[in-house]
Amino acid sequence: MDPVEDFRQRVDRNIKGIGADRDFLGLSNIWIRESIRHEYAQNFTWLGRPIIQVPQDSYAMQELIWACRPDLIIETGIAHGGSLVLSASMLALLDYTDAVAAGETLDPRASRRKVVGVDIDIRPHNRAGIESHPLAHKIQTFQGSSVDPALFAEIAAIAKDYQRIMVFLDSNHTHEHVLAELELYAPLTTAGSYCVVWDTGVEDLPDELSANRPWGKGDNPKTAVWAYMKALADEGRTASDGAPLRFEYDKTIENKLTITASPDGFLKRV
Template sequence: MRGEKDPVQLFEQEKKERIAGYGRDPEFNALSRKWFQESMRRRYPYNFNWLGRPVIQYPTDVFALQEIIYSVQPELIIETGIAHGGSIIFSASMLELVSLCGGREGEVLGIDVEIRPHNKKAIQAHPMSRRISMIEGSSILQEVATQSLQHAKDKSPVLVILDSNHTHEHVLAELEIYAPLVSPGSYCVVFDTHVEDSEEDLFPQRPWCRGNNPKTAVYEYLRCLREEGRTAQDGGVLRMEVDEVLESKLQITSAPEGFLRRLPE
């Protein structure tokens, strides 16, 4: 009837207002942070598989990646950090679904300093392996970076996911190499930025800690973009911002301030 709001638009508006409310709710935010800390202490994200392979991620982050992949429909996803392979198999399966829904064909490039033989064998035997390529070596080595840039040549959109060594120096170097590959409207997702906000005893035998982690690297990289500027691989000006709306929606995420969206030209 005339004057009635479209139910789809109404639902989306209600969702938008609800998510904005989460961002203004300090009690809810504090509760989410507390639960995250306790779940991390209990190694909660190590409990899940994707299509038969361990995926060391929070379910909310996996859902966020699904939304991003469907929205962006990347021709290439570059992921640093392979581990058991669940994450790159997840990305490949999302690209398969995008294709089945009439979207473009896409592929995944996984990079890891060490791909253990049993994991490599399982990944290569998986039905999604036809969409996956892998490079073994540190993601910040010149030869690996050169191979990755060559792989990304003439591909668009490109989505980048950084989840390997979580020290400041390493992640900052990854950002310098891989963030310029991100297409306008796409993302560079930097995982484990939560380390900066975590209790000191959560990572006693790791080289990363408060003051030395992915979030500090993100802060420095965004500062460099503002003050010095960077040129993207496509020749455009590289401008990125934290997707605060997505973070408010998730609440539980290992990547607070780590969902970096490249702004359109």
């Protein structure tokens, strides 16, 4: 067998084995629960900006972006801007590899690839950090509610000019808000790309870990994903490109990661 194919099949077996190993998955869930008590996800940066993600989820982002090669990434929730910078850095790498493959000289500011981020409150120190970053030219931000119809209309107008679109949802984690985001933003996802809903793991955590939040067990991103996927199956939806909208849970990603904040959150448009 070709060694490349042999390795690919080995990895597939590894991932399937993890998905079937309830003890290993349970151990990982315990680790995630305990890591939250230490605010573990706040410890990491991407190219100098705090990213507020467990490293495994950041790794998943780069794999998805590299595989899907989007020219537009839409993110709700900005915080310190690390996720925007990660997305922008991957788009810059896509620009670079495209230029190398074509034998061209790369003009970093000529590429149309970019990241659009929206947050209800972009704090001045975070805005300053994002706007002074070397990759700021690939980032466009909006301040306001991600589900405000007028603001969404602006973002949707931008999306019309792009061919491959990926979406990351990571703002207010209540069921109502995330479901509203899914209804608006998921249809912008292009075929073969992903709409990722972060922090679905809230549903699996003890109530005390969400005690000071407006979300918690039964009212969180995962319950919103479940409701949205049921609505797609029962009622149907139409994507922005006019085709019927269908997503599937990509369990391969979360089984590969094992440690993730977003079980049932990796939605692939099919």
